[in-house]
Amino acid sequence: MTTHRRKAGTRTPxxxxxxxxxxAAVRSGPSVGGREARRWLAEQRRRTVMDxxxxxxxxxxxxxxxPATGDLVHASGRFFAIAGLDVQRPGTPVPSWQxxxxxxxxxxxxxxxxxxxxxxxxxxxxxxxxxxxxNRVQLSPTVQATRSNYTRVHEGAxxxxxxxxxxxxxxxxxxxxxxSEQGSWFHGKRNRNMVVQVDEDVAVLDGFRWFxxxxxxxxxxxxxxxxxxxxxVLSCLPYVGPRLPEVLGTGRDPFTSALLxxxxxLEGGRHGMTEIxxxxxxxxxxxxxxxxxxxxxxxxxWQRRDxxxxxxxxxxxxxxxxxxxxxxxxxxxxxQPLLEPCDEGVAAFLAKPVDGVLHVLVHARxxxxxxxxxxxxxxxxxxxxxxxxxxxxxxxxxxxxxxHAEAGRVRFDAVHSEEGGRxxxxxxxYVVVETPEDFEPDHCGYRWLTLAQLSRLLRHSNYVxxxxxxxxxxxxxxxx
Amino acid sequence: MTTHRRKAGTRTPxxxxxxxxxxAAVRSGPSVGGREARRWLAEQRRRTVMDxxxxxxxxxxxxxxxPATGDLVHASGRFFAIAGLDVQRPGTPVPSWQxxxxxxxxxxxxxxxxxxxxxxxxxxxxxxxxxxxxNRVQLSPTVQATRSNYTRVHEGAxxxxxxxxxxxxxxxxxxxxxxSEQGSWFHGKRNRNMVVQVDEDVAVLDGFRWFxxxxxxxxxxxxxxxxxxxxxVLSCLPYVGPRLPEVLGTGRDPFTSALLxxxxxLEGGRHGMTEIxxxxxxxxxxxxxxxxxxxxxxxxxWQRRDxxxxxxxxxxxxxxxxxxxxxxxxxxxxxQPLLEPCDEGVAAFLAKPVDGVLHVLVHARxxxxxxxxxxxxxxxxxxxxxxxxxxxxxxxxxxxxxxHAEAGRVRFDAVHSEEGGRxxxxxxxYVVVETPEDFEPDHCGYRWLTLAQLSRLLRHSNYVxxxxxxxxxxxxxxxx
Numbered sequence: 001m002t003t004h005r006r007k008a009g010t011r012t013p014x015x016x017x018x019x020x021x022x023x024a025a026v027r028s029g030p031s032v033g034g035r036e037a038r039r040w041l042a043e044q045r046r047r048t049v050m051d052x053x054x055x056x057x058x059x060x061x062x063x064x065x066x067p068a069t070g071d072l073v074h075a076s077g078r079f080f081a082i083a084g085l086d087v088q089r090p091g092t093p094v095p096s097w098q099x100x101x102x103x104x105x106x107x108x109x110x111x112x113x114x115x116x117x118x119x120x121x122x123x124x125x126x127x128x129x130x131x132x133x134x135n136r137v138q139l140s141p142t143v144q145a146t147r148s149n150y151t152r153v154h155e156g157a158x159x160x161x162x163x164x165x166x167x168x169x170x171x172x173x174x175x176x177x178x179x180s181e182q183g184s185w186f187h188g189k190r191n192r193n194m195v196v197q198v199d200e201d202v203a204v205l206d207g208f209r210w211f212x213x214x215x216x217x218x219x220x221x222x223x224x225x226x227x228x229x230x231x232x233v234l235s236c237l238p239y240v241g242p243r244l245p246e247v248l249g250t251g252r253d254p255f256t257s258a259l260l261x262x263x264x265x266l267e268g269g270r271h272g273m274t275e276i277x278x279x280x281x282x283x284x285x286x287x288x289x290x291x292x293x294x295x296x297x298x299x300x301x302w303q304r305r306d307x308x309x310x311x312x313x314x315x316x317x318x319x320x321x322x323x324x325x326x327x328x329x330x331x332x333x334x335x336q337p338l339l340e341p342c343d344e345g346v347a348a349f350l351a352k353p354v355d356g357v358l359h360v361l362v363h364a365r366x367x368x369x370x371x372x373x374x375x376x377x378x379x380x381x382x383x384x385x386x387x388x389x390x391x392x393x394x395x396x397x398x399x400x401x402x403x404h405a406e407a408g409r410v411r412f413d414a415v416h417s418e419e420g421g422r423x424x425x426x427x428x429x430y431v432v433v434e435t436p437e438d439f440e441p442d443h444c445g446y447r448w449l450t451l452a453q454l455s456r457l458l459r460h461s462n463y464v465x466x467x468x469x470x471x472x473x474x475x476x477x478x479x480x
Numbered sequence: 481m482t483t484h485r486r487k488a489g490t491r492t493p494x495x496x497x498x499x500x501x502x503x504a505a506v507r508s509g510p511s512v513g514g515r516e517a518r519r520w521l522a523e524q525r526r527r528t529v530m531d532x533x534x535x536x537x538x539x540x541x542x543x544x545x546x547p548a549t550g551d552l553v554h555a556s557g558r559f560f561a562i563a564g565l566d567v568q569r570p571g572t573p574v575p576s577w578q579x580x581x582x583x584x585x586x587x588x589x590x591x592x593x594x595x596x597x598x599x600x601x602x603x604x605x606x607x608x609x610x611x612x613x614x615n616r617v618q619l620s621p622t623v624q625a626t627r628s629n630y631t632r633v634h635e636g637a638x639x640x641x642x643x644x645x646x647x648x649x650x651x652x653x654x655x656x657x658x659x660s661e662q663g664s665w666f667h668g669k670r671n672r673n674m675v676v677q678v679d680e681d682v683a684v685l686d687g688f689r690w691f692x693x694x695x696x697x698x699x700x701x702x703x704x705x706x707x708x709x710x711x712x713v714l715s716c717l718p719y720v721g722p723r724l725p726e727v728l729g730t731g732r733d734p735f736t737s738a739l740l741x742x743x744x745x746l747e748g749g750r751h752g753m754t755e756i757x758x759x760x761x762x763x764x765x766x767x768x769x770x771x772x773x774x775x776x777x778x779x780x781x782w783q784r785r786d787x788x789x790x791x792x793x794x795x796x797x798x799x800x801x802x803x804x805x806x807x808x809x810x811x812x813x814x815x816q817p818l819l820e821p822c823d824e825g826v827a828a829f830l831a832k833p834v835d836g837v838l839h840v841l842v843h844a845r846x847x848x849x850x851x852x853x854x855x856x857x858x859x860x861x862x863x864x865x866x867x868x869x870x871x872x873x874x875x876x877x878x879x880x881x882x883x884h885a886e887a888g889r890v891r892f893d894a895v896h897s898e899e900g901g902r903x904x905x906x907x908x909x910y911v912v913v914e915t916p917e918d919f920e921p922d923h924c925g926y927r928w929l930t931l932a933q934l935s936r937l938l939r940h941s942n943y944v945x946x947x948x949x950x951x952x953x954x955x956x957x958x959x960x
Contacts, residue, residue: 169758169759173758175754176754176758176761178764192761274653274718275653278648278653278656281658281941282648282656285658285672372941459757460940
């Protein structure tokens with residue numbers, strides 16, 4: 001039955017946005033506030049046992065090196081593989097290169113279950129341990145499931161709460177969209193970002209807790225507390241809307257006021273939506289970004305030695321092996337490869353008010369793993385130390401504006417972790433720097449967008465990359 | 481300079497929609513109306529010299545058969561190729577097959593230039609001859625250019641008016657979106673559908689003429705008059721909007737009234753947009769639609785004999801060669817392969833009012849050539865005679881409802897041609913059949929959508945397939 005009538009209890013978009021805003025503003029309710037949330041997360045961290053040890057890649061259990069290609073693959077043929085990628089980008093400072101890449105073509109589920117208590121929306125969040133996390137446990141969505149997870153390839157325990165996301169049309173869906181992950185490290189990976197609202201009682205299992213948006217938002221200021229999957233799912237919420245200022249007020253300072261106006265106006269902004277979509281079409285048509293799978297053993301300048309894969313320069317990233325012993329996960333012990341970046345990255349928006357409405361400067365970025373050539377990324381997204389071996393022309397525009405911004409212009413600054421199931425200690429400094437209103441750079445490939453415009457794009461796949469989505473979630477966290 | 485301020489003369493979406501509605505309603509102006517438009521097209525047809533002769537594939541000039549793969553390729557390595565495709569679709573009535581396919585990964589431009597005369601928007605249309613057209617000349621967009629065209633691979637004359645579409649950000653863009661073509665015949669092909677508005681005088685070359693939307697709309701009732709590229713570009717226009725009834729009235733009969741309400745309401749409808757997007761995400765996640773290039777000479781059940789490629793059953797389509805002599809085109813004589821369907825197809829919407837708003841029943845279709853698994857197609861899209869050799873379970877739902885609909889319920893019925901540059905005499909009967917309001921089929925993979933909702937999806941790539949886009953344009957043609 002797919003052609004049923006509209007479900008009872010359906011909300012208009014404005015009602016949904018108002019309900020989300022109320023959850024971001026609330027100071028009372030069954031959950032007591034930011035301090036209590038931090039205490040709960042710290043307690044979960046203490047109680048979680050996960051031991052992660054680096055081991056050589058050739059000692060991973062269940063994984064082997066394909067003799068024909070040199071690719072690292074799992075015995076089941078599932079999960080993911082470490083393969084090689086050849087990238088052609090003619091006419092750019094680095095016109096071609098080869099690299100290892102994480103190949104995971106399956107679409108997984110990142111789902112947050114929400115429910116109202118006393119009229120306030122709460123999110124069911126999980127304190128989840130991942131082998132690549134620098135602090136073991138971070139705040140995670142209700143469900144993080146690969147397709148292998150939910151088809152039970154690993155024969156472990158079933159994923160709790162997954163049933164709410166398998167048949168979303170039975171519930172009230174607030175967001176449901178496939179989004180990309182790091183296009184420099186993953187080839188064609190997409191996860192389904194979902195937020196599903198229920199009215200019924202839901203049993204809260206050990207390691208889970210209901211959070212208001214306000215509580216989650218307060219944790220954004222803490223380093224390494226809110227994991228990447230939570231950030232990307234929250235960025236896909238229909239949080240913006242004309243009723244936001246009714247609930248959240250007009251802002252305690254000019255920056256917050258401009259931010260709130262940026263979140264509340266569905267039209268308006270420097271460019272209209274038709275113009276923005278045309279610009280994206282143009283960038284996607286004119287950019288050549290060809291990525292082709294090649295055998296890992298043929299990838300130039302990368303070597304497998306001492307049980308790990310590294311670049312000849314010692315830069316970029318390594319592929320390492322880890323052996324994991326855990327309690328309370330689907331399986332109690334396993335080993336796997338992880339991608340370990342060699343240094344911390346930066347992801348930053350330059351932001352400024354235009355006629356009192358905050359705009360962020362987005363960059364039309366080509367990353368080799370993207371499925372549709374170009375996505376909108378932060379103004380700056382890079383690992384600064386990598387540029388030691390690259391031509392000077394490759395140095396990203398605006399990097400110095402971000403790294404040397406005067407303290408009074410830095411509106412957001414926190415270090416957050418990337419996905420801990422495939423990446424090892426991958427961290428980015430997320431920064432929002434306010435520029436004067438007359439700052440008008442004339443670089444190709446950049447545009448000023450409002451948050452309402454980014455939010456409209458985020459209803460669809462593949463417009464906004466994962467680092468920009470994290471920054472959108474960071475900005476949402478500053479609205480209350 | 482890409483971060484310039486908003487252009488002078490920018491219109492709001494509502495103003496643009498009102499201007500389009502006015503062009504659809506107008507009965508006067510420099511162009512005199514439907515009868516005059518038909519006379520002009522007939523005159524152009526008489527004046528056009530194009531001689532098309534079938535020749536064996538091995539006698540095509542500039543084309544050869546790759547000895548390793550059997551693929552038909554052009555000597556330049558450009559234009560397009562005829563290759564093989566292996567399709568896997570487990571769990572469906574036809575779980576796998578192989579077929580020849582047109583491989584044309586470049587993004588071409590289909591562009592209509594528009595300009596206001598006496599406050600009424602006009603489209604610069606072309607009477608264009610294509611070798612595959614059954615009647616030589618049809619009404620075409622201002623520009624139809626492959627990338628090979630505009631990079632001048634064929635060393636022919638340059639494409640007139642192309643400069644307006646190369647730098648769209650200099651003009652007022654009404655639509656600019658890459659859309660798919662027939663996923664059963666093309667592998668990953670996308671064209672950029674563009675509508676660009678100018679204020680300046682534009683010289684009208686021989687074979688071109690300014691048309692109001694009303695004149696084009698009247699030609700939709702004539703078989704084989706409005707070519708596929710025109711239909712798809714018009715479907716991408718932001719035609720719907722709340723001011724449509726102000727300009728076009730409320731409709732002369734209940735069907736037209738429901739159609740106008742379907743075009744005017746940006747919210748409302750059986751399902752909300754979030755629910756529709758979630759449904760599409762779900763279909764795309766759960767459907768397996770794997771298409772892989774294989775050498776043409778290894779494609780099972782297809783044979784190359786007597787200078788053409790045919791299926792053993794004599795059904796589906798043939799690949800044939802043609803030799804063309806033309807006047808007034810980029811080059812005066814050439815030869816090329818074309819794909820010739822063996823029979824006429826049907827593309828139909830079942831439509832019904834829901835609370836006075838017309839809804840059409842769309843089908844989430846997987847076609848092998850799609851770049852993102854599933855797009856929304858018509859209720860019925862098939863070549864009925866092909867089902868002679870396929871299992872009964874493969875017979876499309878609702879086909880009999882369309883073929884045997886009582887005359888009083890058939891609201892639109894015309895035969896239109898598909899792309900004449902790659903396809904030979906490819907024709908579909910486009911039909912809209914009104915069903916009673918209590919018609920509630922419970923088939924999986926179908927949903928009732930309003931035209932306003934389809935129009936919102938059409939701002940983005942790969943949501944609505946080319947046959948459904950033609951039907952949307954047919955429905956727009958019935959609004960005035």
